[in-house]
Amino acid sequence: MLILGRKKNQSIRIGDEIVVTILAVDGDRVKVGIDAPAHIRILRQELEVEPAKSASQNTAEDSK
DSSP: OOOOOOOTTOEEEETTTEEEEEEEEETTEEEEEEEOOTTSOOOOGGGSOOOOOOHHHHHHHHTO
């Protein structure tokens, strides 16, 4: 993992098409802007869908 420090209004370029800009910093919250082509899918990590469990896994967990 690459770790970079950035201040408000500073950016990071990823490849030729993606620019991540720090828009605001307020305490422990950071507002980030992402400029990327429409075909690039961008999701917050906590919203990413977990792979569905198989029926056998669900049954085994339910019986505990």
